[in-house]
Amino acid sequence: MALDRRVGFFEGLKYKGGGPMLAWILHRISGLGMIVFISLHVVASFFTQEMGSDWAISINIVYESVIFQLFIVFSVLYHGINGIRIIILDLWPRMLRYQKEMTWLQWLVVIPIYGLTIYIMIQRMITGE
Amino acid sequence: MKVKLKIFRYDPENDKKPHYDKFVVEAEPTDRILDLLEWIKDYQDGTISYRRSCAHGVCGSDAMRINGVNRLACKVLVKDVGTKVTVQPILGLPIEKDLIVDMEPFFDSYKSVMPYFVGGEENPQKEQLQSPEDRERFDDTTKCILCAACTTSCPSFWANGEYVGPAAMVNAHRFIFDSRDQAAAERLKVLNDQYGVYRCHTIFNCTDACPREIQVTQAIGDLKKAIATSRLD
Ligand code: HEM
Ligand code: FES
Numbered sequence: 151m152a153l154d155r156r157v158g159f160f161e162g163l164k165y166k167g168g169g170p171m172l173a174w175i176l177h178r179i180s181g182l183g184m185i186v187f188i189s190l191h192v193v194a195s196f197f198t199q200e201m202g203s204d205w206a207i208s209i210n211i212v213y214e215s216v217i218f219q220l221f222i223v224f225s226v227l228y229h230g231i232n233g234i235r236i237i238i239l240d241l242w243p244r245m246l247r248y249q250k251e252m253t254w255l256q257w258l259v260v261i262p263i264y265g266l267t268i269y270i271m272i273q274r275m276i277t278g279e
Numbered sequence: 280m281k282v283k284l285k286i287f288r289y290d291p292e293n294d295k296k297p298h299y300d301k302f303v304v305e306a307e308p309t310d311r312i313l314d315l316l317e318w319i320k321d322y323q324d325g326t327i328s329y330r331r332s333c334a335h336g337v338c339g340s341d342a343m344r345i346n347g348v349n350r351l352a353c354k355v356l357v358k359d360v361g362t363k364v365t366v367q368p369i370l371g372l373p374i375e376k377d378l379i380v381d382m383e384p385f386f387d388s389y390k391s392v393m394p395y396f397v398g399g400e401e402n403p404q405k406e407q408l409q410s411p412e413d414r415e416r417f418d419d420t421t422k423c424i425l426c427a428a429c430t431t432s433c434p435s436f437w438a439n440g441e442y443v444g445p446a447a448m449v450n451a452h453r454f455i456f457d458s459r460d461q462a463a464a465e466r467l468k469v470l471n472d473q474y475g476v477y478r479c480h481t482i483f484n485c486t487d488a489c490p491r492e493i494q495v496t497q498a499i500g501d502l503k504k505a506i507a508t509s510r511l512d
Pocket of ligand 2 (some may be wrong): 330333337352
């Protein structure tokens with residue numbers, strides 16, 4: 151019998167697709183990341199409000215942690231900028247031939263803004279403002 | 280030079296699970312991966328199975344994953360990939376034996392977009408002329424050899440085999456943008472569907488995989504635009 155067509159998650163990830171495939175993976179991770187963040191926020195707020203429970207506060211601790219914040223700031227920024235790139239490509243297919251240049255441009259926007267944001271975040275953490 | 284090959288093996292009659300076999304082959308840098316497979320089949324292990332026909336990148340039989348990307352074995356040279364080579368079947372189609380996959384689902388998608396010329400008149404008495412500019416419009420997508428390298432490199436196709444996939448869309452593009460053809464609307468209707476253009480996330484694996492250097496993502500982009508605007512210009 152033939153082996154079925156299913157492609158395992160890691161098998162797919164191992165395909166050497168290059169930059170645009172990575173961009174797509176990051177877009178999806180960041181999209182899901184934002185959903186997780188917003189969901190946790192809503193759930194935590196609900197439980198704090200309705201029951202004042204301690205474990206609602208422990209949810210807060212998760213998404214207010216430094217690592218989660220670094221992740222979520224990156225997610226919002228990357229998803230937004232990459233989303234704009236995808237929208238441009240979908241609306242003006244002529245731009246598809248400049249896809250490489252657009253990806254460079256995109257990182258040129260994302261990296262400084264992200265760098266500046268974490269700089270400010272860490273500075274505030276240290277000075278405790 | 281010695282080339283080490285790791286080749287995906289699956290024998291439907293004897294194996295429950297696939298495994299990999301290793302071979303060492305003496306080769307020149309200018310040998311093609313297909314030459315190495317032929318050598319192995321002739322002198323080391325006659326049971327190894329793969330498709331090939333023309334051996335010159337025309338028939339589209341021997342698309343496979345070579346070091347993790349879809350390529351034609353007859354177009355990749357040893358010097359392109361180095362002395363350690365892993366060969367696996369293309370992804371997302373049922374594996375029949377070793378590197379041979381069942382291409383039927385792929386051709387079903389191909390057929391679904393009416394990949395043939397639909398003229399206006401029943402019995403035209405003279406040729407239908409076309410300007411060089413109009414011919415140029417779909418030149419790129421005439422080059423497809425239906426090897427399935429693009430479709431089986433696409434994560435959207437891996438996730439769902441109902442997706443018509445890049446190859447079918449390339450061939451739809453070939454006729455939709457032909458100024459003489461009359462069935463563009465019907466084809467666009469097939470593609471304006473949850474299994475049509477909307478599953479393309481501009482991942483570009485297809486464009487990278489195409490052995491004919493067709494700008495596949497560009498063709499799909501043209502189709503998205505045609506559907507969104509109901510115009511072909
Ligand atoms: C600046 C605002 C945003 C822009 C410009 C944007 C843009 C996009 C675009 C263009 C896509 C389609 C991607 C594709 O076809 O591959 C997408 C997908 C998605 N977005 Fe957003 N988005 C934004 C905000 C958000 C937010 C706030 C969330 C979650 C709370 C989110 C979650 C998602 C998810 C889960 C997907 C599906 C991922 C995928 O298809 O790979 N997005 N977004
Ligand atoms: S054998 Fe014909 S395309 Fe490679």
